[in-house]
Amino acid sequence: MEASSNTAAELNIQNKSTRILVGGSPSYRCDYCGQVISEQMQFSGVTIRDPDGGLTEHFFCEEKCMTSQYPDI
Numbered sequence: 001m002e003a004s005s006n007t008a009a010e011l012n013i014q015n016k017s018t019r020i021l022v023g024g025s026p027s028y029r030c031d032y033c034g035q036v037i038s039e040q041m042q043f044s045g046v047t048i049r050d051p052d053g054g055l056t057e058h059f060f061c062e063e064k065c066m067t068s069q070y071p072d073i
């Protein structure tokens, strides 16, 4: 689902998705609270384009953490 609008002034969000971590994936930590995202856990992933043109992926254990980190998302 990518229906949300891209109106953030400072954030250049390329993609935002909800994913399920499957076996074999590297383990992630929530960017906001630091909780380890374990296997079979649903988490949110956000891809942001940096000012220098690179892409950075951020992961959050739940939507609440994502919106705490990026209120305009």
Ligand SMILES: [Zn+2]
Residues within 6 Å of the ligand: 030, 031, 032, 033, 034, 035, 060, 061, 062, 065
């Ligand atoms: Zn979190």
